[in-house]
Amino acid sequence: MAKEQKDNQFVKEITDMTVDFPQWYTDVILKTELVDYGPVKGTMVIRPYGYEIWEHIQEELNKRFKATGHKNAYFPMFIPYSFLVKEAEHVEGFAPEVALVTHIGDTPLEEKLVVRPTSETIISSMYSKWVQSYRDLPVLINQWANVVRWEKTTRPFLRTSEFLWQEGHTLHATEEEAREETLKMLEVYREFMENVLAIDVLTGNKSEKEKFAGAVNTYSMEAMMLDGKSLQAGTSHYIGNNFASAFEVKFLDKDGKLKNPFQTSWGVSTRLIGALIMAHGDQRGLKLPPRVAPIQVVVVPVAAHKEGVIEKATELADRLKALGIRVELDIRDQSPGWKFNEWEMKGVPVRIEIGPRDIENGQFVAVRRDTLEKTFNKIEDLEKLIPALLDEIHANMFKQSHDFLYSHITECHNMVEFKEALDNQHFIKAMWCGCRECEDAVKAETAASTRVMPFDQTPIDDKCVYCGKPATRLIYFARSY
């Protein structure tokens, strides 16, 4: 016990998440070395432990994008300012927060350049060169890139001046096909959230107010964080002809007529790392979903100085590596207790402990990060047990996310219920008349915004939760990141 206390002195302190959730988040991301603040206000440095999560997100999404026929490309980051103003809603939405390059060294540029906040404009300008005929359609291109949006309040991963993302930009001959693509990619994202990040989400259509500047419709997936706030985790936009007509993208259709193609765009960003931290973490720190964890299994020798212990620990690590599992063998000169705390804080899904007594008994200890459950297992079963355990941890984490979400949604019929539900850190499921005034008033009174209109629009009332006038749609409200 005295030994344990001594060990604990070395563990970095994390704020109690029930007392101060934002501070818990900050403690976790800095102390686990996921990220650091950059020298320019609002920027972040993604450190190796955080960046590898992003690399696994990229691999998993690339697989899915490729399977749905998309190819990656790269477009320039600098956009002529004149492009930004070609689409009216787009410039209104983005102009105040764009970074502008005005000089090269001491020499002023003839036209100032926008550092891309998103790439619809420049990509549409290129598509106008590439597309002539219906034979050139569909165009199915994705880009991985950095983008810049200057935000007043920033927080690493959640909202930063520069962030990393992917942006898909597609062109189609018909509206129907473009709308199908929009929903297909929303589903790709939802399935990815379920099967990779182990997070359940609500999907649906955004309100006019909340949609992307330049889109006809924005679909979003909303994830619930442990403080009951919503995080918009990804969006898929049906763009219609807005940019195609502004940038004169035209194709000769089968019927001999010249037409604008129909466009979509869709993206997720390094925000997803913030999402998985706040959807899964606990008082001890991170709890990483196994499929993106940089280290899936850590092997910690106990009484490492005893004969054969390091050798056996190395053997177990090597056997797991041979299965393609990401393993860390921790033979640093620290006590096992110190290491256990450190790896729990860093959210490694499975810890294997092996000491002289275990070796004698032909067994190893496995501790799951999600439940902290400890089991004794036969060494000969290692290859069978660990992959299955990682899948089980994934499934359990998704179930927890699902249960947490659906136990924190309240159907509300008036603003008294609405405010009580918000106080309980719930999402609000309610009817809405559809007018901007109610949406704005709710936001002003409660700080909750509309999140999505779900695809299942079965009414739960006939009156708007705010004004009491006839309701036209079912929608979720929540405070959000």
Added chain:
Amino acid sequence: MAKEQKDNQFVKEITDMTVDFPQWYTDVILKTELVDYGPVKGTMVIRPYGYEIWEHIQEELNKRFKATGHKNAYFPMFIPYSFLVKEAEHVEGFAPEVALVTHIGDTPLEEKLVVRPTSETIISSMYSKWVQSYRDLPVLINQWANVVRWEKTTRPFLRTSEFLWQEGHTLHATEEEAREETLKMLEVYREFMENVLAIDVLTGNKSEKEKFAGAVNTYSMEAMMLDGKSLQAGTSHYIGNNFASAFEVKFLDKDGKLKNPFQTSWGVSTRLIGALIMAHGDQRGLKLPPRVAPIQVVVVPVAAHKEGVIEKATELADRLKALGIRVELDIRDQSPGWKFNEWEMKGVPVRIEIGPRDIENGQFVAVRRDTLEKTFNKIEDLEKLIPALLDEIHANMFKQSHDFLYSHITECHNMVEFKEALDNQHFIKAMWCGCRECEDAVKAETAASTRVMPFDQTPIDDKCVYCGKPATRLIYFARSY
């Protein structure tokens, strides 16, 4: 024959490389849809066929970086202007060509921001926060990113305002270890050039004039293009304490003393795509090295309307895909001849042709892009033959690159020989007194610059090729990209 001619009408014309090599390059990159010009002068759009080459380059390098203990991270693109001026040579080298962000929307920034031309400054500033003790060393980090250097004369892949690259930045406790890392990464690059891009290179130390602005030593690999010019394909720098001392990166060493660590940086960029085009191409267009080719094998059915042909072509394609080979099945409504030309232009390493007669005989036709050699093979041997053929093509392309390089190097002892060798599109191997004046004079008279001082410094003369004074080193000269 008449049929062949008709087919050829559909093939896009490529300029004769022996008549106008730069125009041949431009034709090839545009007509094979590797790249396009961006709307801002000097920028490029990397199209899917070009970007996938970059993705394979990334995969191959990531494997090698990981195997040598490096991890990826991401640092902000915006660098405070004050950082740039902290290292004297560095600011002198980069200040005239940096893009500067001065405004966010209409609001001027307090301090202008540099869009990174390279990241030594910002990364050193972060390292000063992360490194305290010898236990924190070495730091072995790599970054994949876009960088911006405003160049007067630009050409896609070779020199563009914005390009993609990787930049490794490492810190070490001793000069010896840092110098070892510098050379280790140069060797990683050389081995990658040989085993992935199939290009032989000359490696060595750059002259003081040609080294990186801020380095103590720059090592480079130089590849010979088919017009006899050199392309600097990658560099590895020993930085010493220059940035560590400017950014106050310090560590407490084992001996209890506070010291600056020793630094390296090393990078390759999308230039490599330009290199492989100009090292391997021919009159028909691209000749892609198999290990980075987006399509390694194309299967073209002949008399595709005949019963069973499409089915058999599909079967062959599927069997190769099952081996992990990147295969395209071309069932477009065009003649086989048109397709053969198109895929030759696009540089696909192996073309498989299959028609009714072949099926009858249980055979398929394989045509290698490197030699245009055509063979008839048993269908049952497909899985054995094709992977071996891809390896053989790689080996042959490397041998051609090697032979071309070493048959185009001339040892010169005076400027008459020097100029004659240059006229013959050769590299010049010569002795040099080591003084900047001679280097500048050679450049002014011949447009050739010093490339590298090879590691094998066996003298070939005792006098400087230019001034005739005592020579101190062996060096290569060439005109370059």
